[in-house]
Amino acid sequence: MINEFIEDICSILNIVPPQISYDTSHFQTETMLAACDNEGRTIFLRRQDSMTPDFYFGIAHELRHVWQIRTESRxxxxxxxxxxxxxxxxxxxxxxxxxxxxxxxMVMADFFHIKPLHDGMSDRVIAQIHKRIEELSANGLFE
Ligand SMILES: [Zn+2]
Incomplete structure:
Protein backbone atom coordinates (compact mmCIF):
# COMPACT_ATOMS: atom_id res chain seq x y z
CA MET A 1 0.00 0.00 0.00
CA ILE A 2 2.56 2.51 1.13
CA ASN A 3 5.17 1.25 -1.33
CA GLU A 4 2.68 1.45 -4.16
CA PHE A 5 1.84 5.05 -3.24
CA ILE A 6 5.53 5.95 -3.12
CA GLU A 7 6.10 4.34 -6.52
CA ASP A 8 3.14 6.20 -8.02
CA ILE A 9 4.38 9.55 -6.72
CA CYS A 10 7.95 8.87 -7.86
CA SER A 11 6.73 8.03 -11.35
CA ILE A 12 4.88 11.38 -11.48
CA LEU A 13 8.07 13.10 -10.33
CA ASN A 14 10.15 10.97 -12.68
CA ILE A 15 12.62 9.98 -9.96
CA VAL A 16 13.96 6.67 -8.69
CA PRO A 17 12.21 5.95 -5.36
CA PRO A 18 14.36 6.76 -2.32
CA GLN A 19 14.97 4.19 0.39
CA ILE A 20 12.36 3.99 3.13
CA SER A 21 13.40 3.97 6.76
CA TYR A 22 11.24 3.72 9.86
CA ASP A 23 13.95 5.15 12.09
CA THR A 24 12.32 8.23 13.63
CA SER A 25 14.89 8.81 16.37
CA HIS A 26 15.90 12.18 14.91
CA PHE A 27 12.32 13.48 14.43
CA GLN A 28 11.95 16.82 16.17
CA THR A 29 8.38 16.37 17.40
CA GLU A 30 6.02 13.56 18.35
CA THR A 31 3.59 14.65 15.65
CA MET A 32 6.11 14.58 12.82
CA LEU A 33 5.18 11.85 10.33
CA ALA A 34 7.78 12.01 7.58
CA ALA A 35 11.16 13.51 6.70
CA CYS A 36 13.91 13.08 4.13
CA ASP A 37 17.69 13.23 4.36
CA ASN A 38 19.71 16.09 2.87
CA GLU A 39 20.96 13.95 -0.01
CA GLY A 40 17.51 12.86 -1.15
CA ARG A 41 18.43 9.19 -0.72
CA THR A 42 16.10 8.18 2.10
CA ILE A 43 12.70 9.10 3.44
CA PHE A 44 11.98 8.46 7.09
CA LEU A 45 8.44 7.52 8.08
CA ARG A 46 6.73 7.11 11.41
CA ARG A 47 4.87 3.80 11.52
CA GLN A 48 1.10 4.29 11.49
CA ASP A 49 -1.76 2.04 12.58
CA SER A 50 -3.74 3.23 9.60
CA MET A 51 -3.05 5.29 6.52
CA THR A 52 -4.45 8.78 7.22
CA PRO A 53 -4.68 11.70 4.78
CA ASP A 54 -2.03 13.53 6.85
CA PHE A 55 0.35 10.62 6.37
CA TYR A 56 -0.16 10.50 2.59
CA PHE A 57 0.26 14.27 2.48
CA GLY A 58 3.50 14.01 4.45
CA ILE A 59 4.90 11.32 2.17
CA ALA A 60 4.05 13.28 -0.99
CA HIS A 61 5.57 16.41 0.58
CA GLU A 62 8.85 14.65 1.43
CA LEU A 63 9.08 12.95 -1.97
CA ARG A 64 8.77 16.38 -3.56
CA HIS A 65 11.73 17.51 -1.40
CA VAL A 66 13.64 14.49 -2.73
CA TRP A 67 12.80 15.66 -6.25
CA GLN A 68 13.92 19.21 -5.37
CA ILE A 69 17.24 17.98 -3.99
CA ARG A 70 17.93 15.86 -7.05
CA THR A 71 16.64 18.07 -9.86
CA GLU A 72 15.69 21.61 -8.73
CA SER A 73 18.17 22.38 -5.98
CA ARG A 74 17.87 26.14 -6.59
CA MET A 106 -2.29 18.39 -5.83
CA VAL A 107 -1.59 14.75 -5.00
CA MET A 108 -4.40 14.72 -2.42
CA ALA A 109 -6.84 16.19 -4.93
CA ASP A 110 -5.78 13.85 -7.71
CA PHE A 111 -5.55 10.58 -5.74
CA PHE A 112 -8.18 11.04 -3.03
CA HIS A 113 -10.32 14.03 -4.05
CA ILE A 114 -9.40 15.60 -0.71
CA LYS A 115 -8.64 19.26 -0.20
CA PRO A 116 -6.13 19.72 2.66
CA LEU A 117 -7.04 22.38 5.21
CA HIS A 118 -3.48 23.64 5.71
CA ASP A 119 -4.16 23.77 9.43
CA GLY A 120 -2.20 26.42 11.26
CA MET A 121 -0.93 28.10 8.12
CA SER A 122 -1.45 31.82 7.60
CA ASP A 123 -3.50 33.26 4.74
CA ARG A 124 -0.27 34.55 3.22
CA VAL A 125 1.24 31.06 3.14
CA ILE A 126 -1.94 29.49 1.76
CA ALA A 127 -2.07 32.15 -0.98
CA GLN A 128 1.52 31.27 -1.99
CA ILE A 129 0.65 27.57 -2.08
CA HIS A 130 -2.34 28.27 -4.34
CA LYS A 131 -0.23 30.44 -6.61
CA ARG A 132 2.31 27.61 -6.93
CA ILE A 133 -0.46 25.08 -7.66
CA GLU A 134 -1.58 27.30 -10.55
CA GLU A 135 1.98 27.40 -11.90
CA LEU A 136 2.39 23.64 -11.66
CA SER A 137 -1.00 23.03 -13.27
CA ALA A 138 -0.11 25.40 -16.09
CA ASN A 139 3.05 23.34 -16.61
CA GLY A 140 0.92 20.23 -17.07
CA LEU A 141 1.46 18.39 -13.79
CA PHE A 142 -1.46 15.97 -13.19
CA GLU A 143 -2.98 16.13 -16.62
ZN1 LIG B 1 8.99 20.37 3.90
Missing part, protein backbone atom coordinates in the same frame (compact mmCIF):
# COMPACT_ATOMS: atom_id res chain seq x y z
CA UNK A 75 14.56 25.88 -4.71
CA UNK A 76 16.65 24.99 -1.66
CA UNK A 77 19.04 27.96 -1.86
CA UNK A 78 19.23 29.56 1.61
CA UNK A 79 16.87 26.92 2.97
CA UNK A 80 16.41 27.09 6.73
CA UNK A 81 15.14 24.34 9.01
CA UNK A 82 12.20 25.17 11.25
CA UNK A 83 14.59 25.64 14.18
CA UNK A 84 16.49 28.28 12.18
CA UNK A 85 13.32 30.22 11.38
CA UNK A 86 11.83 32.84 13.69
CA UNK A 87 8.35 31.47 13.19
CA UNK A 88 6.41 28.91 11.21
CA UNK A 89 5.21 31.47 8.66
CA UNK A 90 8.80 32.31 7.73
CA UNK A 91 9.52 28.60 7.40
CA UNK A 92 6.45 27.87 5.28
CA UNK A 93 7.04 30.83 2.95
CA UNK A 94 10.32 29.35 1.72
CA UNK A 95 10.13 28.35 -1.98
CA UNK A 96 10.95 24.70 -1.20
CA UNK A 97 8.15 24.46 1.38
CA UNK A 98 5.61 26.27 -0.80
CA UNK A 99 6.47 23.95 -3.70
CA UNK A 100 6.32 20.78 -1.57
CA UNK A 101 3.00 21.80 -0.01
CA UNK A 102 1.57 22.72 -3.42
CA UNK A 103 2.64 19.39 -4.88
CA UNK A 104 1.25 17.39 -1.94
CA UNK A 105 -2.02 19.33 -2.16
Missing amino acids: LLDNYKTSNQCENSEMYNLQPAEVDANAFAT
Whole structure:
Protein backbone atom coordinates (compact mmCIF):
# COMPACT_ATOMS: atom_id res chain seq x y z
CA MET A 1 0.00 0.00 0.00
CA ILE A 2 2.56 2.51 1.13
CA ASN A 3 5.17 1.25 -1.33
CA GLU A 4 2.68 1.45 -4.16
CA PHE A 5 1.84 5.05 -3.24
CA ILE A 6 5.53 5.95 -3.12
CA GLU A 7 6.10 4.34 -6.52
CA ASP A 8 3.14 6.20 -8.02
CA ILE A 9 4.38 9.55 -6.72
CA CYS A 10 7.95 8.87 -7.86
CA SER A 11 6.73 8.03 -11.35
CA ILE A 12 4.88 11.38 -11.48
CA LEU A 13 8.07 13.10 -10.33
CA ASN A 14 10.15 10.97 -12.68
CA ILE A 15 12.62 9.98 -9.96
CA VAL A 16 13.96 6.67 -8.69
CA PRO A 17 12.21 5.95 -5.36
CA PRO A 18 14.36 6.76 -2.32
CA GLN A 19 14.97 4.19 0.39
CA ILE A 20 12.36 3.99 3.13
CA SER A 21 13.40 3.97 6.76
CA TYR A 22 11.24 3.72 9.86
CA ASP A 23 13.95 5.15 12.09
CA THR A 24 12.32 8.23 13.63
CA SER A 25 14.89 8.81 16.37
CA HIS A 26 15.90 12.18 14.91
CA PHE A 27 12.32 13.48 14.43
CA GLN A 28 11.95 16.82 16.17
CA THR A 29 8.38 16.37 17.40
CA GLU A 30 6.02 13.56 18.35
CA THR A 31 3.59 14.65 15.65
CA MET A 32 6.11 14.58 12.82
CA LEU A 33 5.18 11.85 10.33
CA ALA A 34 7.78 12.01 7.58
CA ALA A 35 11.16 13.51 6.70
CA CYS A 36 13.91 13.08 4.13
CA ASP A 37 17.69 13.23 4.36
CA ASN A 38 19.71 16.09 2.87
CA GLU A 39 20.96 13.95 -0.01
CA GLY A 40 17.51 12.86 -1.15
CA ARG A 41 18.43 9.19 -0.72
CA THR A 42 16.10 8.18 2.10
CA ILE A 43 12.70 9.10 3.44
CA PHE A 44 11.98 8.46 7.09
CA LEU A 45 8.44 7.52 8.08
CA ARG A 46 6.73 7.11 11.41
CA ARG A 47 4.87 3.80 11.52
CA GLN A 48 1.10 4.29 11.49
CA ASP A 49 -1.76 2.04 12.58
CA SER A 50 -3.74 3.23 9.60
CA MET A 51 -3.05 5.29 6.52
CA THR A 52 -4.45 8.78 7.22
CA PRO A 53 -4.68 11.70 4.78
CA ASP A 54 -2.03 13.53 6.85
CA PHE A 55 0.35 10.62 6.37
CA TYR A 56 -0.16 10.50 2.59
CA PHE A 57 0.26 14.27 2.48
CA GLY A 58 3.50 14.01 4.45
CA ILE A 59 4.90 11.32 2.17
CA ALA A 60 4.05 13.28 -0.99
CA HIS A 61 5.57 16.41 0.58
CA GLU A 62 8.85 14.65 1.43
CA LEU A 63 9.08 12.95 -1.97
CA ARG A 64 8.77 16.38 -3.56
CA HIS A 65 11.73 17.51 -1.40
CA VAL A 66 13.64 14.49 -2.73
CA TRP A 67 12.80 15.66 -6.25
CA GLN A 68 13.92 19.21 -5.37
CA ILE A 69 17.24 17.98 -3.99
CA ARG A 70 17.93 15.86 -7.05
CA THR A 71 16.64 18.07 -9.86
CA GLU A 72 15.69 21.61 -8.73
CA SER A 73 18.17 22.38 -5.98
CA ARG A 74 17.87 26.14 -6.59
CA LEU A 75 14.56 25.88 -4.71
CA LEU A 76 16.65 24.99 -1.66
CA ASP A 77 19.04 27.96 -1.86
CA ASN A 78 19.23 29.56 1.61
CA TYR A 79 16.87 26.92 2.97
CA LYS A 80 16.41 27.09 6.73
CA THR A 81 15.14 24.34 9.01
CA SER A 82 12.20 25.17 11.25
CA ASN A 83 14.59 25.64 14.18
CA GLN A 84 16.49 28.28 12.18
CA CYS A 85 13.32 30.22 11.38
CA GLU A 86 11.83 32.84 13.69
CA ASN A 87 8.35 31.47 13.19
CA SER A 88 6.41 28.91 11.21
CA GLU A 89 5.21 31.47 8.66
CA MET A 90 8.80 32.31 7.73
CA TYR A 91 9.52 28.60 7.40
CA ASN A 92 6.45 27.87 5.28
CA LEU A 93 7.04 30.83 2.95
CA GLN A 94 10.32 29.35 1.72
CA PRO A 95 10.13 28.35 -1.98
CA ALA A 96 10.95 24.70 -1.20
CA GLU A 97 8.15 24.46 1.38
CA VAL A 98 5.61 26.27 -0.80
CA ASP A 99 6.47 23.95 -3.70
CA ALA A 100 6.32 20.78 -1.57
CA ASN A 101 3.00 21.80 -0.01
CA ALA A 102 1.57 22.72 -3.42
CA PHE A 103 2.64 19.39 -4.88
CA ALA A 104 1.25 17.39 -1.94
CA THR A 105 -2.02 19.33 -2.16
CA MET A 106 -2.29 18.39 -5.83
CA VAL A 107 -1.59 14.75 -5.00
CA MET A 108 -4.40 14.72 -2.42
CA ALA A 109 -6.84 16.19 -4.93
CA ASP A 110 -5.78 13.85 -7.71
CA PHE A 111 -5.55 10.58 -5.74
CA PHE A 112 -8.18 11.04 -3.03
CA HIS A 113 -10.32 14.03 -4.05
CA ILE A 114 -9.40 15.60 -0.71
CA LYS A 115 -8.64 19.26 -0.20
CA PRO A 116 -6.13 19.72 2.66
CA LEU A 117 -7.04 22.38 5.21
CA HIS A 118 -3.48 23.64 5.71
CA ASP A 119 -4.16 23.77 9.43
CA GLY A 120 -2.20 26.42 11.26
CA MET A 121 -0.93 28.10 8.12
CA SER A 122 -1.45 31.82 7.60
CA ASP A 123 -3.50 33.26 4.74
CA ARG A 124 -0.27 34.55 3.22
CA VAL A 125 1.24 31.06 3.14
CA ILE A 126 -1.94 29.49 1.76
CA ALA A 127 -2.07 32.15 -0.98
CA GLN A 128 1.52 31.27 -1.99
CA ILE A 129 0.65 27.57 -2.08
CA HIS A 130 -2.34 28.27 -4.34
CA LYS A 131 -0.23 30.44 -6.61
CA ARG A 132 2.31 27.61 -6.93
CA ILE A 133 -0.46 25.08 -7.66
CA GLU A 134 -1.58 27.30 -10.55
CA GLU A 135 1.98 27.40 -11.90
CA LEU A 136 2.39 23.64 -11.66
CA SER A 137 -1.00 23.03 -13.27
CA ALA A 138 -0.11 25.40 -16.09
CA ASN A 139 3.05 23.34 -16.61
CA GLY A 140 0.92 20.23 -17.07
CA LEU A 141 1.46 18.39 -13.79
CA PHE A 142 -1.46 15.97 -13.19
CA GLU A 143 -2.98 16.13 -16.62
ZN1 LIG B 1 8.99 20.37 3.90
